[in-house]
Amino acid sequence: MLTKKNVLIWFEKSADAMAEHKQELHLLDAAIGDGDHGINMNRGFGKLALELPVMGAMTLQEIFKHAGMVLLSTVGGASGPLYGTLFLKGAATVGTSEALDASAVLTFFDAGVEGLVARGRTEENDKTMYDVWAPVLREYELCLEAEMEFVEILAACVCAAEVGMKATIPMLARKGRASYLGERSIGHQDPGATSSYYLINALYESIRE
Amino acid sequence: MKKLINNPSDVVNEQLLGLAAAHPELHLSLAPRYVCRKDIPQGKVAVVSGGGSGHDPLHCGYVGFGMLDGACPGEIFTSPTPDQMYECAKHVDRGAGVLFIVKNYTGDVLNFETSAELCKMDGIQVQCILIDDDVAVKGGGHTSGRRGVGLTVLAEKIVGAAAQAGYSLGACADLCRRINQNGRSMGVALSSCIIPEAGETTFLLDNDEIELGIGIHGEQGVERRCMASVDILVELMVEHIFSDPEYVRVAREMNSASGEWEDVQLVSTPFSRGESFIVLVNGMGGTPPGELYGVYRKFAELCDEKGVSIKRNLVGTYISSLEMQGCSITMLRADDEMVRLWDARAVTPGLCFPSCDDVTSCGTSNAD
Ligand SMILES: Nc1ncnc2c1ncn2[C@@H]1O[C@H](COP(=O)(O)OP(=O)(O)O)[C@@H](O)[C@H]1O
Numbered sequence: 001m002l003t004k005k006n007v008l009i010w011f012e013k014s015a016d017a018m019a020e021h022k023q024e025l026h027l028l029d030a031a032i033g034d035g036d037h038g039i040n041m042n043r044g045f046g047k048l049a050l051e052l053p054v055m056g057a058m059t060l061q062e063i064f065k066h067a068g069m070v071l072l073s074t075v076g077g078a079s080g081p082l083y084g085t086l087f088l089k090g091a092a093t094v095g096t097s098e099a100l101d102a103s104a105v106l107t108f109f110d111a112g113v114e115g116l117v118a119r120g121r122t123e124e125n126d127k128t129m130y131d132v133w134a135p136v137l138r139e140y141e142l143c144l145e146a147e148m149e150f151v152e153i154l155a156a157c158v159c160a161a162e163v164g165m166k167a168t169i170p171m172l173a174r175k176g177r178a179s180y181l182g183e184r185s186i187g188h189q190d191p192g193a194t195s196s197y198y199l200i201n202a203l204y205e206s207i208r209e
Numbered sequence: 210m211k212k213l214i215n216n217p218s219d220v221v222n223e224q225l226l227g228l229a230a231a232h233p234e235l236h237l238s239l240a241p242r243y244v245c246r247k248d249i250p251q252g253k254v255a256v257v258s259g260g261g262s263g264h265d266p267l268h269c270g271y272v273g274f275g276m277l278d279g280a281c282p283g284e285i286f287t288s289p290t291p292d293q294m295y296e297c298a299k300h301v302d303r304g305a306g307v308l309f310i311v312k313n314y315t316g317d318v319l320n321f322e323t324s325a326e327l328c329k330m331d332g333i334q335v336q337c338i339l340i341d342d343d344v345a346v347k348g349g350g351h352t353s354g355r356r357g358v359g360l361t362v363l364a365e366k367i368v369g370a371a372a373q374a375g376y377s378l379g380a381c382a383d384l385c386r387r388i389n390q391n392g393r394s395m396g397v398a399l400s401s402c403i404i405p406e407a408g409e410t411t412f413l414l415d416n417d418e419i420e421l422g423i424g425i426h427g428e429q430g431v432e433r434r435c436m437a438s439v440d441i442l443v444e445l446m447v448e449h450i451f452s453d454p455e456y457v458r459v460a461r462e463m464n465s466a467s468g469e470w471e472d473v474q475l476v477s478t479p480f481s482r483g484e485s486f487i488v489l490v491n492g493m494g495g496t497p498p499g500e501l502y503g504v505y506r507k508f509a510e511l512c513d514e515k516g517v518s519i520k521r522n523l524v525g526t527y528i529s530s531l532e533m534q535g536c537s538i539t540m541l542r543a544d545d546e547m548v549r550l551w552d553a554r555a556v557t558p559g560l561c562f563p564s565c566d567d568v569t570s571c572g573t574s575n576a577d
C-alpha cells in the first residue's frame with residue numbers, strides 16, 4: 001500500500017536525492033544540454049520539501065495535485081512541465097482513495113506517464129526520461145501479474161530504471177536540447193533519465209522503511 | 210566577470226523593477242513574474258510572449274501599445290513556468306482571447322502548452338503559435354526543430370499591430386503562422402557571453418575564431434571558423450538564408466472548435482528573385498550600432514544583386530544574448546498586409562513606431 005505518509009516520505013527522499021546529486025545532474029546536462037537540470041530539479045524538489053507540512057493536511061489526491069503544481073511552477077526548463085504533468089495526470093486517477101494498492105499505483109503511473117509522453121511527444125529511444133519510465137512500467141506490470149509484494153515490485157522497478165537509465169548512454173538524442181548535438185549526443189547518459197531513476201529509487205526507499 | 214549587477218540570483222527581478230520604474234505605464238508582477246500593459250482595451254485580442262531572460266529588449270521591452278500585451282520572463286536563458294503565462298493571460302484577457310507567440314525551444318513549448326491548457330480550463334480562449342526561423346539548424350525532423358530567433362521581433366510587431374487593429378484571435382494566429390512560414394534567420398557570434406549565475410562564459414572562442422549559425426544562447430552553430438571581414442561574413446549568412454531549401458515541419462496548435470491539440474504541417478518555401486522583404490539586422494548585445502550598419506551596407510547590396518526588394522528595415526539590437534558580440538540577419542517575405550501592419554503605430558520601451566501621420570520616411574528609404 002502507498003499511504004499518504006509514504007508519499008510524503010517519498011517526496012522528502014526525492015528532495016534529498018536531488019540535492020545530493022545536483023552536481024551529477026548538472027554535469028550530465030552540461031555535456032549534452034545547457035547544464036541547468038541539477039539546479040532545476042533541486043529548486044523544484046527543494047520547494048516541494050518545504051511544502052510537506054502543508055501537504056500533511058491534504059487528501060491523497062490533493063497532495064499529488066499540489067506536488068504537480070509545485071513542480072510545474074518551480075522546476076522550469078523542459079523537465080518542469082514533464083514531471084508536473086506526470087503528477088497532475090496521475091492525481092486524476094486517485095479519486096477519494098486515502099491509500100493506493102499496488103494495482104492503483106500502476107494506474108497512477110500509467111496515466112502520469114501517458115501525460116508525460118503526450119506533452120513531450122516522445123518515443124522510446126529518443127534518449128529522454130521516458131527511456132526510464134517505459135521499461136519501469138513494463139516491469140511493474142509483469143511483477144503485478146506475478147502477484148509479487150508491493151515492495152518487491154518496486155525493488156524490481158528500481159533495477160529496470162537503472163537499466164533504462166544506462167541504456168540512454170549509446171542513444172542518439174532526438175528530443176530536447178541534446179537533439180541539436182546529433183551524433184555528439186552519443187556516449188552520454190541522459191540527465192532527465194537519471195533524475196527519473198532517483199525518483200523511482202526514492203519511492204522504493206519510502207516503502208522499504 | 211564584470212557586470213553592473215548585485216547578487217547574481219537577483220538580476221532578473223532587479224532589472225524588471227528598473228524597467229517598471231522607468232515605464233510607469235507598465236504593470237509588473239514578481240510572483241509569478243510577468244510584465245503587462247495597463248491600458249488594454251476591452252474586446253482586443255491579447256498578445257503574450259515570453260522566454261528566458263537575457264535577450265533584451267525581447268520580450269518585456271516590447272510590451273506596450275501596438276505590440277505585446279504581456280511578457281513572461283524566465284531566469285536568464287531558462288524557460289518561464291506555466292503559472293507565469295497562466296496568471297499573465299488571466300490578467301490581460303479582455304474577452305477576445307490570448308495569443309501566445311512561442312519561440313521553438315522544448316522548454317518554452319512545453320511550458321506554454323501547459324499554461325494554454327490551464328487557460329482553457331478557465332474558459333479563456335488561447336492559441337499557441339510557434340516561431341522557428343533559425344536556418345542554422347539543419348535536418349529539422351531528427352531534432353526538436355529549428356530555434357526561434359530574430360523573426361520573433363518582427364512577429365511581435367506585426368501581430369501586435371493586428372491585434373491593436375481589432376483582428377480576431379483566429380486572424381492573429383493565421384497571420385502569425387504566415388509570418389513564421391515566410392521568415393528565415395542566420396546569426397554569427399564573435400564572442401561568448403556570461404550568465405551571471407554561472408559566472409563563466411557559456412562557450413569558448415579563440416581570439417581569431419567565430420561561430421557561424423549561433424542561436425541566441427550560445428548554442429553550437431553550423432561551423433566554427435576563423436574570423437573574416439564583414440563582407441565575407443555577411444555573404445556567408447546571406448548564402449545560408451537564400452540556399453535554404455523548402456522546410457517542412459509539424460507544429461502543435463489548439464483546435465479552436467474542439468479545444469484539443471492538433472498537429473499542423475508548416476511549410477517554408479525558399480526565397481526567390483522578385484520577392485519583397487522586411488528585414489532585421491540585429492546586434493547580439495556587444496556589437497556597436499556602427500558595425501551593424503556596416504553589415505547592412507553589404508546585406509542591402511547582396512539583396513540588390515539577388516533581385517529582391519527590401520520594403521522595410523530595422524537595424525539595431527532587438528534580440529540579444531547578453532553581451533555577446535555578433536549579429537543576425539532576419540528576412541521576412543512580406544505581403545502588403547504585413548507591411549501595412551509593420552508601419553502601424555507602436556509605443557514600447559524597446560521599439561517605437563511613430564504614427565504614419567507624424568513621419569513618412571522612417572525605415573522606408575528603400576521602399577518603392
Ligand atoms: N520532448 C521530451 N520528452 C521527454 N523528455 C524530454 C523531452 N525534452 C527533454 N526531455 C528531458 O528533459 C531533460 C532536460 O531537462 P532540463 O535540463 O531541466 O530542461 P532544458 O532542456 O529545458 O534545459 C532531458 O534530459 C530529457 O530527459
Ligand SMILES: [Mg+2]
Nearest residue numbers: 033034036037
Ligand atoms: Mg537543461
